[in-house]
Amino acid sequence: MCTVCGCSDKRDGRYRKVKGGLHFGRGAAGLHVPGMSQSRLVQVERDILSKNDAYAGNNRSMLAERGILALNLVSSPGSGKTTLLTRTIERLKGGVPISVIEGDQETSFDADRIRETGVPAIQINTGKGCHLDARMVGDGIRQLNPQQNSLLLIENVGNLVCPASFDLGEACKVAILSVTEGEDKPLKYPDMFHAASVMLINKIDLLPYLEFDIGKCLDYARRVNPDIHIIRLSAKSGEGLAEWAGWIGHKLAACRIELEPA
Amino acid sequence: MHEMSLMQDVLEIIEDAAREKKFGRVKTVWLEIGALSGVDPQAMSFCFDAVMQGSVASGAILEILHKPGLAWCMKCGKQVEISARFDACELCGSFELQVTGGGGMRVKELEVE
Numbered sequence: 001m002c003t004v005c006g007c008s009d010k011r012d013g014r015y016r017k018v019k020g021g022l023h024f025g026r027g028a029a030g031l032h033v034p035g036m037s038q039s040r041l042v043q044v045e046r047d048i049l050s051k052n053d054a055y056a057g058n059n060r061s062m063l064a065e066r067g068i069l070a071l072n073l074v075s076s077p078g079s080g081k082t083t084l085l086t087r088t089i090e091r092l093k094g095g096v097p098i099s100v101i102e103g104d105q106e107t108s109f110d111a112d113r114i115r116e117t118g119v120p121a122i123q124i125n126t127g128k129g130c131h132l133d134a135r136m137v138g139d140g141i142r143q144l145n146p147q148q149n150s151l152l153l154i155e156n157v158g159n160l161v162c163p164a165s166f167d168l169g170e171a172c173k174v175a176i177l178s179v180t181e182g183e184d185k186p187l188k189y190p191d192m193f194h195a196a197s198v199m200l201i202n203k204i205d206l207l208p209y210l211e212f213d214i215g216k217c218l219d220y221a222r223r224v225n226p227d228i229h230i231i232r233l234s235a236k237s238g239e240g241l242a243e244w245a246g247w248i249g250h251k252l253a254a255c256r257i258e259l260e261p262a
Numbered sequence: 263m264h265e266m267s268l269m270q271d272v273l274e275i276i277e278d279a280a281r282e283k284k285f286g287r288v289k290t291v292w293l294e295i296g297a298l299s300g301v302d303p304q305a306m307s308f309c310f311d312a313v314m315q316g317s318v319a320s321g322a323i324l325e326i327l328h329k330p331g332l333a334w335c336m337k338c339g340k341q342v343e344i345s346a347r348f349d350a351c352e353l354c355g356s357f358e359l360q361v362t363g364g365g366g367m368r369v370k371e372l373e374v375e
Contacts, residue, residue, distance in 0.1 A: 039375040042283050046275050048268050048293070048367045130264055162264035165300050190347035191300040194361075223357040224347045 052166055055134035059141060059169025067149040067257035069248070072168050074192060075176035076185075077158030080202045082110050084176065084235040085153055089117045091245050096252060097150035101140040103132040103157045110155065120144055131162040134169055149256050151248065160189035171251060172197035179203050179210055183217035190224040198229045200244065205234040265305040268367070269313040275369045280318045285374035288319035292371045296364035297331035297345055327370065332363035 047053070063070050075081050082102075089098055100121040102111040111123035122144055124136050137154060146152050154170060156163045163173075175196035177185050180203060186193040193199065199221050201214070214232070221228050231247065233240025276288060291310075295303050303326045310324045331344045335351040336358040342351050350357050 039289055039373050040285075042279055042285065042372045042374050044275060044279050044369045044372055046369050048271050048275070048369060051271050051274060129267065131267075133267070161300070165264060165268075187348050191298075194347045220348070223350070226358050 049165065049167075052134045055138050056167035056169040059134055059138050062138075062141065063152070063169060063171075064255065065257070066146070067255055068146050068152050069150075069252050069255050070152040070154060070168070070170040071248070071251075072154045072156055072163075072170035072173045073176060074156045074160065074163045074173055074196065075158060075178075076160050076181060079158070079176045079178040079181065080235050081155055081158070081176055082113055084200070084202060084233075085155060086113060086117050087235045087238070087241060088153070088244065088248070089114070089119055091241060092151065092248065093117070093119060095249075097147040099144045099146040099150065099152050101132075101137060101144065101152065101154045103136075103155060105129070105157060120146075126157055130157060130159050131166050132156050132168060133166050137168045148259060149252075151252060160185070160192045164189075164191040164195045171255065174198045174200060176200045176202050177217070179206055179212040179214075183213045184220060186217065186221040186224050193221055193224045193228065196225065196228060198231065198247070201230065201232045203234055203236070204232050204239060205237040265301055266309045266313070268301060269306060269309040272369055273313055273317055273319065276319050276372065277317065279372060280374075283374070285372075286318065288322045288372050288374050290323045290325060290373035291319060291369070292325045292327060293367065294327045294329050294370045295367045296329045298347060298361055298365045299367045301367060303328070329364045329366075331361065331365070333359035333361050335359055 073081055073085070085100065092098060098119045100111070100114045100119060102114060102121055102123045103126060104110055104123065105126055108123040111121040114121035122140050124132060124140055126132065126136070132154065141152070154168060173196040175192055175198070177199060179201060201217065207214070218230060221230060229247070231240055231244050233244055235241070272291070272293065276291065293306065295301060295306065306326065307324055314320055314322060331346070332341055333344050335342050335354065335356060337356040338351060338353050340353065341362065342353060344359065347361070351359060
């Protein structure tokens, strides 16, 4: 029996609370002797993502001050994100300045494809990393230096798991699901579809050749996120792109700032 | 495997605490992991030793406290426990749920000397 408070010696892998206080009699000797080396407990209570969230908060305020709409595009590899991006840029670039941050483990192929459309793009290679984090994106924004009242598109690493947890400071996460992947993806990767505000169902021009049940897909997505906004489109045929561009236009208008006269 | 980079953040939080609270060695680390946090506690344990090696927490024991997922059912007007984001309300079967707990993960406490 412990000589401090009379509690049992049985260790349960956790310190024992003693009527609102901390038990300091858990050292090797089972009691606390002033001046003797003894381990102590330190309350930390910090969210593991707090560092990332602090960087994301800085990014968000920097973007808001400049009236920049940032969208974080997430999907599996091969969902057609980069093609969708180039088509979106071609459609919108006459009306709004656009810049792009491309995230991939390796290569600058995607940033090269984006630059061919005439808009500035930087490639962030994560190396062994499976997602972009807010610190990388902050560095990317500073280097890109996007114009005021512009659109910043962030193409995350192709991965439906890890990017769900990392806030980059974006206005919304946009999840892209192509019909060749199967309608059950929202249930297989619920965290991502829960974190996203919008789901784009891409490659719908292929629907006649597939057994993709679009009704089920919508139902599954709404199970994990009742508020998710869903747009069906095909980057290839152009179907649905007007609705997607309209949604972006609406969001751009909401974050515009008044520019001071030069 | 974002658990590895999350564990790097855990180490940074521990090192900040070591500077602030002035301790030289960590014996036990308690992490609280929510059921809906999107991380695999086993993968966290797997990364722990590798990431802590050579730090103040080298050789420390990792204790994971599991926090249940909680959601507010719009239809029932009650709080229910869920284990995944796609779960229905156990009382009425509705998917109109707002997650209210178990979505986070935090460093709770350290045993240090």
